[in-house]
Amino acid sequence: MTSPSPLDFGDRGVSRGWSRPGRGDASLLVCGVLLVAILIHSGFFSPGAWRDFGEKFHQNFILDGRYRMLLDGLKATLSMTLFATLIGLVLGLVISVIRVAYRGGARIGLLNALANLYITVLRGTPVMVQLLIWNFSIFATARDVNTLHIAILAFGLNSGAYVAEIFRGGIEAVDPGQMEAGRSLGLSYRVTMLRIVLPQAFRNVVPMLFNEFITLLKETSVAGYIGIDDLTRAGQNIQALTLEHSQPLVMVALIYLAMVLVLTELVRRLEKWLHRSRRS
Amino acid sequence: MRKSGRAFGGFAVFTLWAVLVLLAGASQGAEKLTGIDQLKDQKLAAQRGTIGHFLAEDLLGEDSKALLTTYEKYVDAIAALRQGKVRAVIMDEAPAQRFLRSVENLALMHESLSEESYAIGFRKGNTELRERVDEALAAMKADGTLAAIIDKYNGDFSVKPEDIDLNKGARGGKLIMGTEAGFAPYELKVGSGYIGIDIEMAAGIAKRLDKELVIENMNFDALPMAVSSGKVDMICAGITVTEDRKKNMDFSANYVEGARQVAVVRADDYEAPAGK
Numbered sequence: 001m002t003s004p005s006p007l008d009f010g011d012r013g014v015s016r017g018w019s020r021p022g023r024g025d026a027s028l029l030v031c032g033v034l035l036v037a038i039l040i041h042s043g044f045f046s047p048g049a050w051r052d053f054g055e056k057f058h059q060n061f062i063l064d065g066r067y068r069m070l071l072d073g074l075k076a077t078l079s080m081t082l083f084a085t086l087i088g089l090v091l092g093l094v095i096s097v098i099r100v101a102y103r104g105g106a107r108i109g110l111l112n113a114l115a116n117l118y119i120t121v122l123r124g125t126p127v128m129v130q131l132l133i134w135n136f137s138i139f140a141t142a143r144d145v146n147t148l149h150i151a152i153l154a155f156g157l158n159s160g161a162y163v164a165e166i167f168r169g170g171i172e173a174v175d176p177g178q179m180e181a182g183r184s185l186g187l188s189y190r191v192t193m194l195r196i197v198l199p200q201a202f203r204n205v206v207p208m209l210f211n212e213f214i215t216l217l218k219e220t221s222v223a224g225y226i227g228i229d230d231l232t233r234a235g236q237n238i239q240a241l242t243l244e245h246s247q248p249l250v251m252v253a254l255i256y257l258a259m260v261l262v263l264t265e266l267v268r269r270l271e272k273w274l275h276r277s278r279r280s
Numbered sequence: 281m282r283k284s285g286r287a288f289g290g291f292a293v294f295t296l297w298a299v300l301v302l303l304a305g306a307s308q309g310a311e312k313l314t315g316i317d318q319l320k321d322q323k324l325a326a327q328r329g330t331i332g333h334f335l336a337e338d339l340l341g342e343d344s345k346a347l348l349t350t351y352e353k354y355v356d357a358i359a360a361l362r363q364g365k366v367r368a369v370i371m372d373e374a375p376a377q378r379f380l381r382s383v384e385n386l387a388l389m390h391e392s393l394s395e396e397s398y399a400i401g402f403r404k405g406n407t408e409l410r411e412r413v414d415e416a417l418a419a420m421k422a423d424g425t426l427a428a429i430i431d432k433y434n435g436d437f438s439v440k441p442e443d444i445d446l447n448k449g450a451r452g453g454k455l456i457m458g459t460e461a462g463f464a465p466y467e468l469k470v471g472s473g474y475i476g477i478d479i480e481m482a483a484g485i486a487k488r489l490d491k492e493l494v495i496e497n498m499n500f501d502a503l504p505m506a507v508s509s510g511k512v513d514m515i516c517a518g519i520t521v522t523e524d525r526k527k528n529m530d531f532s533a534n535y536v537e538g539a540r541q542v543a544v545v546r547a548d549d550y551e552a553p554a555g556k
Contacts, residue, residue: 034296064471072472136502140509143456147496227458227498227506229469236353237469237497240462243382245359 060238060247073234074255080151080220080230085213087156092163095119099164100171104189115164122161128222130154135226151223159216166212170205171197203274210267214260221256231255312551313367316391319543322367323347325357329501331520332370335393335541339370352499353462358383361546372396372518373540378464380544387547394541396520397534398466400482403507404530413514414532416488420481426535429480433465441473444483452490457482458512460500466518469497478516481535504528 039045061067095115102112122130134154139145174197182192224233235252239245313319321344326332328350336348349366351357357369358379369376370393380386400417402410420426432439459478461469467476474495486493496512503515508528518539521531 037296066471069469069471132502132505136505136509136511140511143454143511225499225502227496227502229497236355237461239355240353240464240468241470243355243358243379245355245362 056242056244056247059242060244061251066238066241069229069234069237070231070251070255073229073231076148076223076228077217077220077231080148080155080223080228081213081217083152084155084159084216084220087152088159088163088212088216089209091157091160092165092167095160095164096167096171099168100193104193119161119164122158123165127155127158127219128225130158131222131226147227151220151226151228155216155220158219159212162212163209166205166208167201170201170208173204174200206274207267207271210263210270214263214267217259217263218256312549313389313545314551314553316389316393316543319368320344321347323349323365325349325351325360325366325369326371327351327354327357327500329504330371331394331396331522331541332372334522336370339393352501354379355462358386358544361386361544364546367549368543368545370541370543372463373542374465374518375463376542376544385547387545387550387552389543389545389550390552392540392542395538396541398518398536398539399521399534400532401504401507401515401519401525402513402530402532403510404528406513406530409513410530410532412489413485416485417481417533417535419488420484421535425484426481429477429484430536432480433477437464437468437470437475439475441470441475444473444475444480445487446483446493446495447487447490448492450486450490450492453492454494455482455486455489455491455514456494456496456512458496458498458503458506458515459517460503461495461497463500463518467516477536478518482514482516 061070095118098108098111098115102108131151131154135147135150139150178196178200179192182196183189187195220230221232223230224236229237231252235248238248242248313322316339319339320341324336324340324347326336326348333348333350337345340347349357349360351360354369354371354375357366357371360366361369362383362385368389373388373392376388380388400413402413417426457478459467459474461467461474461476463476465476466478467474474497479495482495483493496506498506500517503517503519504525506512507515514532518536519525519531520539521534525531
């Protein structure tokens with residue numbers, strides 16, 4: 001769930017690293033050549049392979065409308081991601097405010113301890129183990145609860161722990177001078193926090209929240225373990241149906257990749273827009 | 281910066297390519313298999329938690345248990361076999377036959393490893409439900425319903441999920457069944473529904489209990505957990521009765537007898553003894 005801090009934007013608010021021209025070209029070249037090498041190795045360019053590919057494609061995705069299994073899976077994946085993110089956002093904001101307020105001198109020791117415990121436990125255990133515990137231990141007897149809702153809860157609570165840390169980081173990245181300036185002008189702690197610190201913190205964390213959303217999208221792929229036919233599981237169901245191994249998996253991967261690419265582009269534009277006022 | 285990046289890229293590609301070729305070459309050139317006995321020191325695969333898994337463990341023994349790889353799904357195990365990652369997959373004969381029909385270059389070893397009986401699993405101590413299901417099962421055996429269901433799936437999977445009556449809206453509440461729908465002909469997910477011997481049998485049982493059948497599809501190794509936690513009422517997934525499983529679960533009467541456990545191998549890696 002961790003990704004490099006986006007709080008440090010070079011001089012124009014564009015993140016560094018892979019987007020540097022030289023390295024981008026080289027990595028693209030590596031990927032391209034490797035892909036071609038693997039394809040040649042697996043006999044992709046032999047004459048029969050293409051006919052075979054078409055037949056298998058038809059069998060895997062077209063026959064009996066099997067693509068609908070993928071669409072249903074996609075729906076489950078998206079709804080899990082979306083609702084879990086919402087839970088995570090609300091929870092994360094509350095937790096981070098508790099922790100920051102405690103450090104700011106508020107007398108909420110018990111709340112702060114609970115918040116710390118929550119973050120420690122949920123960030124310290126794998127999300128898949130948490131999912132299994134929610135479904136098979138905590139909600140074992142609640143049989144009328146929809147499994148999808150349990151998964152949303154599990155992923156949402158897990159995400160909340162990470163979002164809390166993102167928010168805290170964002171708030172603490174705001175120059176302490178902002179708070180001091182607000183207080184010295186006679187504003188209360190609450191007003192300074194709400195009107196001056198949080199808006200700046202928000203600008204800092206929006207890209208990271210999006211990244212959290214993207215990470216969550218991929219993490220929901222373990223939901224099959226508790227019987228949810230998400231996108232990954234839909235691919236496996238097609239595998240069991242056609243006994244064909246690679247095509248359903250590659251298709252599933254491509255769908256995830258397409259979604260992540262679109263979201264990444266959105267984050268990039270958002271980042272640019274948020275930092276439009278920065279002097280370059 | 282640009283130049284060294286490209287040079288590094290070329291080097292990485294070459295290295296990976298060489299590794300791929302070496303890996304592909306390493307899996308060839310071994311002697312062909314002729315019988316089950318030879319599997320004792322070979323790389324084997326099975327679906328996790330199935331009888332095939334336990335049989336493979338017994339076959340390999342304590343010393344070579346590292347040679348066993350277990351997968352979540354049969355499809356994965358068969359893929360490993362085809363790619364030469366393992367020499368044989370130990371599994372139930374019925375799904376194995378289905379693989380043989382649709383995947384090239386597979387064969388069954390002529391000897392079977394064991395014969396098993398399938399039964400429905402319940403939470404330990406859930407005697408009331410078990411007895412009612414046993415009654416329904418006995419009735420379905422007596423009037424030939426069960427035999428007809430098993431016959432129906434003899435190589436034919438054209439059944440539509442919507443044609444199976446799950447007794448929706450029944451007054452007696454729900455009968456939740458846990459299964460792993462990648463085990464044709466016993467259970468298979470088709471579109472948004474399920475077909476298979478276990479599904480139709482459970483639907484028949486639900487009807488006799490005046491309950492609505494609800495199907496929960498999960499991984500095979502999660503099924504015991506699901507039934508003992510009360511998440512599902514019963515598990516029905518071609519489950520073999522074993523002494524170990526009886527310790528943690530109650531079982532219905534057997535509904536399938538003599539289900540063979542077989543070793544699936546690559547046809548070009550197998551030389552059946554003469555006359556077989």
